[in-house]
Amino acid sequence: xxxxxxxxxxxxxxxxxxxxxxxxxxxxxxxxxxxxxxxxxxxxxxxxxxxxxxxxxxxxxxxxxxxxxxxxxxxxxxxxxxxxxxxxxxxxxxxxxxxxxxxxxxxxxxxxxxxxxxxxxxxxxxxxxxxxxxxxxxxxxxxxxxxxxxxxxxxxxxxxxxxxxxxxxxxxxxxxxxxxxxxxxxxxxxxxxxxxxxx
Ligand SMILES: NC(=O)c1ccc[n+]([C@@H]2O[C@H](COP(=O)([O-])OP(=O)(O)OC[C@H]3O[C@@H](n4cnc5c(N)ncnc54)[C@H](O)[C@@H]3O)[C@@H](O)[C@H]2O)c1
Numbered sequence: 081x082x083x084x085x086x087x088x089x090x091x092x093x094x095x096x097x098x099x100x101x102x103x104x105x106x107x108x109x110x111x112x113x114x115x116x117x118x119x120x121x122x123x124x125x126x127x128x129x130x131x132x133x134x135x136x137x138x139x140x141x142x143x144x145x146x147x148x149x150x151x152x153x154x155x156x157x158x159x160x161x162x163x164x165x166x167x168x169x170x171x172x173x174x175x176x177x178x179x180x181x182x183x184x185x186x187x188x189x190x191x192x193x194x195x196x197x198x199x200x201x202x203x204x205x206x207x208x209x210x211x212x213x214x215x216x217x218x219x220x221x222x223x224x225x226x227x228x229x230x231x232x233x234x235x236x237x238x239x240x241x242x243x244x245x246x247x248x249x250x251x252x253x254x255x256x257x258x259x260x261x262x263x264x265x266x267x268x269x270x271x272x273x274x275x276x277x278x279x
Contacts (some may be wrong), residue, residue: 081161081212084109090159091115092143092196093166095122098216102163103130114156116141117166143192149199158207163214164196169231177230189234193241201245215242 081087089106093099094115103113103126112135117123123138130136141152143166167189170181197213204211215238220228228235 081210084111084161087111087160088158089113089161089163090156090200091163091165092141092192093117094163095119095126095138099163099165100126100129102165102214103136106161107131107135111135111161113137114139114159116143116152118142143195144187146195146199149195153199153203158209159200159204160209160211161214162196162200162204162211163216164193165214165216166192167216167234170229171227171231172229173226174229174232182230185230186234189231190237193234193237197241197245213242213245 089111091099095117114137116139120140217238218235221235
């Protein structure tokens with residue numbers, strides 16, 4: 081996608097950190113943004129930070145709640161750039177993590193991505209306007225320091241989920257790109273300061 085004007089970016093975890101930074105960049109590029117977050121107070125603050133106006137919308141959403149995701153997709157119009165970015169961090173030695181710790185982190189950082197992609201991607205394809213899915217990773221994926229504990233495995237979601245989506249689309253397996261659609265075929269990897277190839 082080269083022209084962001086008239087496009088809409090939907091960003092989960094968009095009320096702070098990386099998600100908010102993405103929203104700022106997409107706005108600068110001319111897109112409209114819809115930020116979703118579990119924290120309403122943070123959303124209110126983020127909307128102000130983003131300058132409000134008709135290009136910024138916000139929705140409270142817990143990405144682990146599948147029925148809430150299904151409701152959200154009904155109320156949100158067309159999405160062209162999907163950023164399932166909501167995440168939490170829990171560090172410390174992996175051997176000390178409880179099952180609850182694993183469930184909490186994997187539920188948001190991996191399950192949340194699955195829920196959002198599964199809910200939104202079919203509509204993006206059906207709309208036939210192309211699109212882009214942005215999956216966040218981490219330097220910890222390349223150089224596991226041991227400090228990221230239970231937060232480390234979901235950092236592979238970009239390669240795991242993104243890789244099969246891109247490969248499946250290239251091979252014409254489901255989800256199939258629409259005939260004539262320019263998108264759903266290209267996979268980009270971007271790592272500021274890192275030796276990741278873009279392709
Ligand atoms: N900050 C970094 O340098 C960095 C680098 C690589 C990866 N990460 C990972 O990226 C993710 C986000 O990092 P960040 O620094 O932007 O954190 P952040 O806490 O600033 O932002 C995450 C946002 O996600 C929201 N959120 C949490 N659970 C949610 C849920 N269930 N539903 C909807 N929204 C939810 C939070 O309210 C928050 O606004 C984390 O998983 C982190 O481990 C961060």
